[in-house]
């Protein structure tokens with residue numbers, strides 16, 4: 001049953017745009033279509049993934065990133081946090097960080113930073129900008145698979161992180177080269193462990 005607050009502060013399902021209750025993340029119809037989260041391996045490192053990058057999930061992410069639906073970030077972070085709990089069992093984190101953009105500005109929307117901030121609140125951990133993008137790169141999706149690794153090589157730097165256990169947040173994992181470079185950078189700076197979480201995976205992931 002709708003309450004007065006539900007009408008004044010309209011909240012919409014991120015997948016179909018239907019009006020939903022404030023206490024809900026999605027409408028009942030879309031809820032039935034949400035699959036189990038999964039995990040991908042990046043080298044020897046784990047990346048939890050909430051959704052496949054297909055159909056209504058792909059459309060919702062594109063609306064979030066490019067069409068001003070920034071309010072979806074809170075719901076997306078909830079799905080990602082559940083994926084972390086289900087798929088990164090046994091991994092501990094001290095800090096949450098995110099994949100930065102070149103020339104990062106606090107006042108400019110960075111979809112991964114917004115997700116990381118919501119996730120850090122849900123996990124009761126700090127969110128810190130541990131990665132800085134120091135090289136302007138081409139869009140990964142515009143390159144051949146062979147060129148993607150080279151494109152992001154040396155793209156990030158990180159402060160001294162001795163002993164810290166880091167969870168890295170990004171929106172979509174495709175080949176995994178960007179996150180692999182982030183992991184390499186964080187480990188080189190002394191991170192004790194690194195795990196990742198993404199909202200979507202553009203390749204299949206395991207349910208293990």
Ligand SMILES: [Zn+2]
Pocket residue numbers: 013014015016017018026027028029030031
């Ligand atoms: Zn829906």
